[in-house]
Amino acid sequence: NAGVTQTPKFRILKIGQSMTLQCTQDMNHNYMYWYRQDPGMGLKLIYYSVGAGITDKGEVPNGYNVSRSTTEDFPLRLELAAPSQTSVYFCASSYRGDEQFFGPGTRLTVL
Amino acid sequence: AQTVTQSQPEMSVQEAETVTLSCTYDTSESDYYLFWYKQPPSRQMILVIRQEAYKQQNATENRFSVNFQKAAKSFSLKISDSQLGDAAMYFCAYRSGFDFGNEKLTFGTGTRLTIIP
Numbered sequence: 157n158a159g160v161t162q163t164p165k166f167r168i169l170k171i172g173q174s175m176t177l178q179c180t181q182d183m184n185h186n187y188m189y190w191y192r193q194d195p196g197m198g199l200k201l202i203y204y205s206v207g208a209g210i211t212d213k214g215e216v217p218n219g220y221n222v223s224r225s226t227t228e229d230f231p232l233r234l235e236l237a238a239p240s241q242t243s244v245y246f247c248a249s250s251y252r253g254d255e256q257f258f259g260p261g262t263r264l265t266v267l
Numbered sequence: 268a269q270t271v272t273q274s275q276p277e278m279s280v281q282e283a284e285t286v287t288l289s290c291t292y293d294t295s296e297s298d299y300y301l302f303w304y305k306q307p308p309s310r311q312m313i314l315v316i317r318q319e320a321y322k323q324q325n326a327t328e329n330r331f332s333v334n335f336q337k338a339a340k341s342f343s344l345k346i347s348d349s350q351l352g353d354a355a356m357y358f359c360a361y362r363s364g365f366d367f368g369n370e371k372l373t374f375g376t377g378t379r380l381t382i383i384p
Contacts, residue, residue: 198374
């Protein structure tokens, strides 16, 4: 099993550009999450999903959108990128929340 | 809302010695879970240990153990026989036991652990 994979690993965006961060898990987990980690801080939840077709906002959803059309994939969309979205983004999945398995992260810089 | 506080931004320990990382949390719930995650320089988040609030016995995983004080809302991590590979950021995290369909984690700000050879 590859676990949770994220692409890309690094990305630089210009202000106003858009992009999609990809996340895929091969563990057949129902629950998936997107977090962001700002320098010197813990992770904050952006969006989460409890199954295909179901998504909900977390603590810091503004400026992001998600979709969950399959169990495996949970892409995060950034529209109109802003410098405040410079962060490291982590995707995670879990079967029932007992343990969340994290991807390796995507480092995003918005200039 | 639940909060998690890690009051030690940085800690250091001599190799082979023991170190304790502190974590306190605030909640009005009686059913919840607590976790310690390790984040090495590779950035990968790795679960170190978990504790269910309803269990009185402290969790242990090899060299890692916790001191869970429910009344004091304290959840410290003890690392025995520290090894160079233990160097990382350590995050304490809280998960509500009642958030069915959510199970989101609330993280502390982390403690950077340095191992001195």
